[in-house]
Structure formats: C-alpha cells, structure tokens
Amino acid sequence: MFDFAIIGAGISGASVAFFLKQAGKKVIVIEQDKSASGGSGAAGAFLSPKIGSDSDYSHFINDSFQFSLDFYQKQFPKFLKKPGMLRLLRSPSDILKCQAHEQKLPRHFTYLKAEEVSHIKKEACRYGGYFFDQGTIIDSVGVIDAMLQDIEVVENTKVTSLIFEDGGYQIGSIKARGVILCAGHNEGFPQSDYCMLKKIYGHRLDIQTSAFLPFHIHKKYSVSASENQMISIGATHIPGYQYDATKDFTSEIDTLLQAVESYVDLGAYEIKKVHFGVRSATIDFFPVLGALIDAKATLKAYPYIAKGSKVPSTRYHYYPHLYVHSGHGARGFVLAPSTARILVDNICHHVAIPKRLDTKRLFLKYARRENALKL
Ligand SMILES: Cc1cc2nc3c(=O)[nH]c(=O)nc-3n(C[C@H](O)[C@H](O)[C@H](O)COP(=O)(O)OP(=O)(O)OC[C@H]3O[C@@H](n4cnc5c(N)ncnc54)[C@H](O)[C@@H]3O)c2cc1C
Structure with missing residues (x-):
C-alpha cells in the first residue's frame, strides 16, 4: 500500500x-x-517578484519567490534561465509606490531610469523599471x-x-x-x-524571431529573453470562459501581440506554437x-x-x-x-x-x- x-x-x-x-x-x-x-505545461513559467505594494499577499508572493528560486537553484539548476528580469513601471505613481516599498523587495534589484533602460521602445520606458538579477524562467516540463x-x-x-x-x-x-x-x-x-x-484560461506564445533580447521583460505581459531565435510571450487571462474546442482565439492573441509590441521590438516573427491552459484560483x-x-x-x-x-x-x-x-x-x-x-x-x-x-x-x-x- x-x-x-x-x-x-x-x-x-x-x-x-x-x-x-x-x-x-x-x-x-x-x-x-x-x-x-x-x-503547468502551458505556463511561460516566469519567476518574478510582486512589486509596488506592501500587502500580506505581496509578502507571501515574495517570500515564496525567494524560497522557490533557492529550491530550484539547489535541486534543479539546469532548468533555470536566469538572465534577470526588467519590470517596467507604468506611471509616476508606480515609481512612488515602488520606491516606498523597496525595502520589502527580494534581494538584488536595481532601479533603472528611463535613459538607463535598453532593448525597450523609448516611449514605453518613460518611467524606468526595476531590474531583478534573479528574474528567471524555468523549463516547466x-x-x-x-x-x-x-x-x-x-x-x-x-x-x-x-x-x-x-x-x-x-x-x-x-x-x-x-x-x-x-x-x-x-x-x-x-x-x-x-x-x-475558479478557472482562468490563458495562452502563451512561442515565436521565432531575429530580435535579440538579453533579459526577460514584464509590463502587462511577460516576454522572455531570446534563445536560439525563440521568444516566449505570455499570458492572456480569460476568466469565466467555458471550454469550447471550436472557439477561435485570434483576437485575444492579436491583442497580446499588439500590447507586447508597444514596448518591445519583436522584429519579423513567426508564431511557432500557441499553448493554452487553465489556471485554478481561489x-x-x-x-x-x-x-x-x-x-x-x-x-x-x-x-x-x-x-x-x-x-x-x-x-x-x-x-x-x-x-x-x-x-x-x-x-x-x-x-x-x-x-x-x-x-x-x-x-x-x-x-x-x-x-x-x-x-x-x-x-x-x-x-x-x-x-x-x-x-
Ligand atoms: C498560459 C499560462 C501561463 C502561465 N504563466 C505562468 C508563469 O509565467 N509563472 C507561473 O508561476 N505560473 C504561470 N502560470 C500558472 C501555472 O501554470 C499554474 O499555477 C500551475 O500550472 C498550476 O499547477 P497545478 O499542478 O495546480 O495544475 P495543472 O498543471 O493544471 O495540473 C493538474 C493536473 O491534474 C490532472 N488531472 C486533473 N483531473 C484529474 C483526474 N481526475 N485524474 C487524474 N489526473 C487529473 C491534469 O491532467 C493536470 O495534469 C501560467 C498558466 C497558464 C495557463
């Protein structure tokens, strides 16, 4: 037994x-x-902290982030891609909120002013961003x-x-x-x-592109660093959707790509794979x-x-x-x-x-x- x-x-x-x-x-x-x-198989599996708030929830996320990162690093280091993650800020109030809670952020972060940010479209990095050395993607499968x-x-x-x-x-x-x-x-x-x-469905895309990104990026959506000309992008959130194998998600995927292209130059790309999965949430x-x-x-x-x-x-x-x-x-x-x-x-x-x-x-x-x- x-x-x-x-x-x-x-x-x-x-x-x-x-x-x-x-x-x-x-x-x-x-x-x-x-x-x-x-x-789990659909996930981009980005590992990044929660910034800009000082709530019970953000402490929980950030403590877990540190625990999990140390765990994966110790037990399964070969599945981590750790070039760091840039979290772009969206407004002046974002800067103030994040600065107020900086001491609660996980280790190893740097605030980058707009002029210090690279690989992002100029108009999208007006408020700068936080660069986390430990920002990671894990090979989920x-x-x-x-x-x-x-x-x-x-x-x-x-x-x-x-x-x-x-x-x-x-x-x-x-x-x-x-x-x-x-x-x-x-x-x-x-x-x-x-x-x-409850179920929250979502997509993640793998695209082939000549665009080069040396680190992961997060604004509304996450974009991975490039590797072998591949970039992973995710993810859409479709709450309340009832599974329907015939449903066409072209417009959700277009919206995702347009949003990402407002901050990253993806160059000429081809979608190689669309992953679709469900997250469960309380x-x-x-x-x-x-x-x-x-x-x-x-x-x-x-x-x-x-x-x-x-x-x-x-x-x-x-x-x-x-x-x-x-x-x-x-x-x-x-x-x-x-x-x-x-x-x-x-x-x-x-x-x-x-x-x-x-x-x-x-x-x-x-x-x-x-x-x-x-x-
Ligand atoms: C598009 C997308 C992007 C995501 N991106 C990220 C990300 O960047 N970072 C991050 O941390 N998280 C991300 N997530 C969330 C993360 O993937 C989920 O939180 C996680 O996969 C939940 O894992 P789970 O094991 O609970 O569920 P699942 O991975 O869904 O596993 C449940 C398993 O149970 C099996 N099962 C169900 N019923 C039965 C049964 N009756 N008998 C036997 N087996 C059964 C299913 O087949 C399934 O394999 C993303 C999710 C999606 C959908």
Missing part, C-alpha cells in the same frame, strides 16, 4: 510528491493525461519531469471517485492510505467543492492547502457556523487522510514548491498551516455564502 496517491502531475503534484518522498513516504502520482499536460524522476507516475489514468474503505483509498489497482488532490480546479471531486476554485487568490473538511457533515453537525458562530476547527468533520494542494492562480511555479513544503510539514510533523492558506478559511466563506443564498 502507498502512503499517498497524488492526483495530478502538474507543478502542484510534483512539488508535493518531491517533498513527501524526501520525508520518506511511499508515493505514487496518478495523471489523467501525461505529466505537465495541464496548466523539464523541471516537473525531473521532480518526478524517482517517483512512480501512472499516466493516462483519470481518477473518477474517491472512496475510503478498509484503511485506504482504492483507485483501480492502486491502494493508498491518503490522497492529495493536485488536480488543478479539482472538478469532479465533490470533496473539494467548498474551495470554490476567491481570495491565496492557494489552498490542507486537510479537506467534509463541509456537508460539518454544517449538519454545527449549522450555526453558517451564521458566523465560531466552532473550533478540531470539531469539524474531515475526510480521512484527504488533502488538497491547489489554487496557485497565475503563479504556480513561484508558489508551489513553498506551499508543498508547508503542506508536507503539516502532514508529517503537524506544523500548522498559516490561516491565509488553509482549507478552513474557504470553508467558512462557503458556509456563509450558502447561508446568504438561503435567505
């Missing part, structure tokens, strides 16, 4: 599998398609495969239900004491419905990780939770050994290694998960929403 079956071989599943394996657990990853075929290298992965196997009996979850011929849902938006698993994960944009609460059973036992009464979370009903690790939104490669570390410390050493990331906050939001819908 496995200690854990991890459902989904994207960056969330690969990160949890990696740390559980390091902790001595016997793990298996089950993937409906092939590894890195979901949102390569790093996921490397993380899963010594781990059993079963591909082309869709998990359709999760029933716990005789001390474990039987998934086809696989039996595991515990399960970790890393299946993106987790659709089809009613146990995680209360997390209310309603407060922090990821969600931890033990899954049986929302219906808990609300039946303590219906007044829905009206705001407090019940200690130790009294909630939980699904046996069932966990979630998802909702990384547009920054899965920045966040997943650090949140996987937190989840594995919780599972193996009972270290508490910070409230802003745990499943309870979403359960309480769900309970209150259900109550409001009834009124």
Whole structure:
C-alpha cells in the first residue's frame, strides 16, 4: 500500500510528491493525461517578484519567490534561465509606490531610469523599471519531469471517485492510505467543492524571431529573453470562459501581440506554437492547502457556523487522510514548491498551516455564502 496517491502531475503534484518522498513516504502520482499536460505545461513559467505594494499577499508572493528560486537553484539548476528580469513601471505613481516599498523587495534589484533602460521602445520606458538579477524562467516540463524522476507516475489514468474503505483509498489497482488532490480546479471531486476554485484560461506564445533580447521583460505581459531565435510571450487571462474546442482565439492573441509590441521590438516573427491552459484560483487568490473538511457533515453537525458562530476547527468533520494542494492562480511555479513544503510539514510533523492558506478559511466563506443564498 502507498502512503499517498497524488492526483495530478502538474507543478502542484510534483512539488508535493518531491517533498513527501524526501520525508520518506511511499508515493505514487496518478495523471489523467501525461505529466505537465495541464496548466503547468502551458505556463511561460516566469519567476518574478510582486512589486509596488506592501500587502500580506505581496509578502507571501515574495517570500515564496525567494524560497522557490533557492529550491530550484539547489535541486534543479539546469532548468533555470536566469538572465534577470526588467519590470517596467507604468506611471509616476508606480515609481512612488515602488520606491516606498523597496525595502520589502527580494534581494538584488536595481532601479533603472528611463535613459538607463535598453532593448525597450523609448516611449514605453518613460518611467524606468526595476531590474531583478534573479528574474528567471524555468523549463516547466523539464523541471516537473525531473521532480518526478524517482517517483512512480501512472499516466493516462483519470481518477473518477474517491472512496475510503478498509484503511485506504482504492483507485483501480492502486491502494493508498491518503490522497492529495493536485488536480488543478479539482472538478469532479465533490470533496473539494467548498474551495470554490475558479478557472482562468490563458495562452502563451512561442515565436521565432531575429530580435535579440538579453533579459526577460514584464509590463502587462511577460516576454522572455531570446534563445536560439525563440521568444516566449505570455499570458492572456480569460476568466469565466467555458471550454469550447471550436472557439477561435485570434483576437485575444492579436491583442497580446499588439500590447507586447508597444514596448518591445519583436522584429519579423513567426508564431511557432500557441499553448493554452487553465489556471485554478481561489476567491481570495491565496492557494489552498490542507486537510479537506467534509463541509456537508460539518454544517449538519454545527449549522450555526453558517451564521458566523465560531466552532473550533478540531470539531469539524474531515475526510480521512484527504488533502488538497491547489489554487496557485497565475503563479504556480513561484508558489508551489513553498506551499508543498508547508503542506508536507503539516502532514508529517503537524506544523500548522498559516490561516491565509488553509482549507478552513474557504470553508467558512462557503458556509456563509450558502447561508446568504438561503435567505
Ligand atoms: C498560459 C499560462 C501561463 C502561465 N504563466 C505562468 C508563469 O509565467 N509563472 C507561473 O508561476 N505560473 C504561470 N502560470 C500558472 C501555472 O501554470 C499554474 O499555477 C500551475 O500550472 C498550476 O499547477 P497545478 O499542478 O495546480 O495544475 P495543472 O498543471 O493544471 O495540473 C493538474 C493536473 O491534474 C490532472 N488531472 C486533473 N483531473 C484529474 C483526474 N481526475 N485524474 C487524474 N489526473 C487529473 C491534469 O491532467 C493536470 O495534469 C501560467 C498558466 C497558464 C495557463
């Protein structure tokens, strides 16, 4: 019997599998398609900090950015492309906001005035930008495969239900004491419905061009440094879109390219590949990780939770050994290694998960929403 079956071989599943394996657990990853075929395979996988604000969210992003960068650098350095990233500022107020929070920025940044910025159209760098030495792109498919290298992965196997009996979850011929849902938006698993994960679709483009860019650039969209005459550009955000294989996305792609061409000269180019994928996000944009609460059973036992009464979370009903690790939104490669570390410390050493990331906050939001819908 496995200690854990991890459902989904994207960056969330690969990160949890990696740390559980390091902790001595016997793990298996089950993937409906092939590894890195979901949102993770579509990602440009730019790693950059969040600048210009001093919120709980930006601290979380920047701490995770530093953690993940150190993690990839130590474990998988050959998948990093680290020529640095220029974050262009958009207005005078951007300059003031960023300067006010400079001491909170990750290490190694330099403010460049307009005249010091190169490789950007003059009219687009009026307010200068921050250059981060550590701005990076990661080879998304390569790093996921490397993380899963010594781990059993079963591909082309869709998990359709999760029933716990005789001390474990039987998934086809696989039996595991515990399960970790890393299946993106987790659709089809009613146990995680209360997390209310939403889907945000997006495109990333690989173009072939003679244009030379020595570093990555971010303004509204990200543009990679050029390598072997290829540049990666991303990504569009299409919230609320219902998947339709016949939909034509020409106008979204044109808008993306026009926006990028307003700040970078792409030269004569040819689109070589359009990647399309889905990001999953929570309603407060922090990821969600931890033990899954049986929302219906808990609300039946303590219906007044829905009206705001407090019940200690130790009294909630939980699904046996069932966990979630998802909702990384547009920054899965920045966040997943650090949140996987937190989840594995919780599972193996009972270290508490910070409230802003745990499943309870979403359960309480769900309970209150259900109550409001009834009124
Ligand atoms: C166009 C685009 C650009 C992006 N750019 C960046 C970026 O620059 N930087 C960054 O950090 N992030 C970026 N992201 C976000 C990042 O890709 C996501 O946050 C990340 O991929 C989420 O990883 P995941 O493992 O949770 O989900 P996924 O990668 O979607 O993995 C979930 C896996 O679960 C599998 N699965 C689902 N249901 C089942 C089932 N029932 N049984 C078995 N398997 C199942 C799926 O096939 C899939 O492989 C981008 C995303 C997109 C779409």
